[in-house]
Amino acid sequence: MQDLLIKNGNVLLFKxxxxxxxxxxxxVKDGKIDKIEDEISENLDKNTKVIDAKDHIVMPGLINTHxxxxxxxxxxxxxxxxxYExxxxxxxxIEDKLTKQDIYYASLLSFIEMVSTGTTCINDQYFMSEQIRDAARKCKIRAVITRTIMDTDGDYATRVEEFKNFYNTRDENEDLITYSVAPHSLYTCSGACLQATADLAREYNLPIHVxxxxxxxxxEDIKKKHGKPAIEVLKQYFEGVHTILAHGVHLSQDDIEVLKTMDCGIAHNPVSNMRLGCSIADTTKYLKEGINVGLRN
Ligand SMILES: [Zn+2]
Structure with missing residues (x-):
């Protein structure tokens, strides 16, 4: 791996x-930060790439959590x-009409846009996952990829098989690509479907992304579908499994108390929430309560 010297940057340091x-x-040597100093002028390996970052901010990559x-x-x-509409x-x-080629090139577009604005890691939830993984490899970006599982048509088993086939073709030496298990939501998954995803997460030791x-x-929809409040459904299936909750806009104080006992973080999606009229998650409160909040940027 080529060494890298980033000079003259305005470096964000966390103390x-x-x-x-x-x-x-x-x-940067062998892919790791070797030193951060006022001026580095030592004799460098002649293959070292030098970047002049004058007037730029140098900071860790942003993480898109959903x-x-x-x-x-x-x-x-x-x-x-x-x-819902x-x-x-x-x-x-529209998604029913997408081809594998559509997915590949659309993924490339998204990765390029994200990298150009500083995002270097993405937690994804979609399907035709091989094409997304191919695009991530092409862009050398860090990504958590999955095959979304749901059963509004009554068939979660096919999607579980697709996830397994996808996961089983992973490259274990690849550290940029990792995996999650992703039940779409509690309102699009039956109890059996949620149980199947919880079993997968435990069997493969992967996080849940829902x-x-x-x-x-x-x-109300989740209460009707599962016969109990959403937080109780979540706890029933995913307690003890590291879980990323996308959105978490409508959390009651009782929900927050339960989440505090679980291994959960919230992926906050303000732009999406505004666009779809879902209201605003009270992330200030969540953070005060000690709940981890990440940002979808
Ligand atoms: Zn989403």
């Missing part, structure tokens, strides 16, 4: 709870809908 911005040089990577090609075609009448009918209380309608 205790403070963020400092200082003009520094950074030397994405549907290829969906960037739908941008601006599906405005003015509520969540957006999914049922707009997005799912939409959770994104819209206010879900509160």
């Amino acid at each position: 205790d709870d403070n963020i400092l911005i200082q003009n520094k040089d950074i030397l 994405a549907h990577i290829p969906m960037s090609i739908f941008r601006e075609t599906t405005e003015g809908c509520s969540l 957006w999914l049922n009448e707009r997005i799912w009918p 939409h959770f209380l994104e819209s206010v309608d879900e509160i």
Whole structure:
């Protein structure tokens, strides 16, 4: 791996709870930061790549904690809908027509856009996962990839098999690509479907990535579908499994108390929530309560 010297950058440094911005040089050897000093002028290996970062900020890559990577090609075609209308009448009918080639090139587009704005790691939830993985490899980006599992059509077993086939073709030496198990949501998965995903996560020791209380309608819908409140369904299937909850907009104080006892983090999606009229997650409160909050950027 080529060594790298980043010179003259405004480097974001994290000390205790403070963020400092200082003009520094950074030397990267064998893919790891070797030193950060005011000026690095030692004799470098002649293959070392030197980047002049004057007038630029040098910082760790941003992490997009919840994405549907290829969906960037739908941008601006599906405005003015509520969540259910957006999914049922707009997005799912279009997705039924997507080809593998569509997914590959749409993923490349999204990765390029994300890298160009500083995102270097993406937690994804989609399907045709091989093509997303191929695109991630092409871009050398860090990604957590999965095959979304749901059973509104009654068939979760086929999707579970697709996930297994996808996961079993992983390269174990590859450290940029990792995996999660992704039940789509508690309102699109039956109890048997949720149990199958929980079993997969435990068997393969993978995290769960699930939409959770994104819209206010879900509160009653989940209760009707599973016979108990969403938080109890979540706890029933995923307690003890590291779980990323996408959205988490409509959490009651009781929900928060339960989440505090679980291994959960929330992926906050303010732009999506505003676009679909889902309201705003009270992340200030969540953070005060000690719940981990990540950002979808
Ligand atoms: Zn989502």
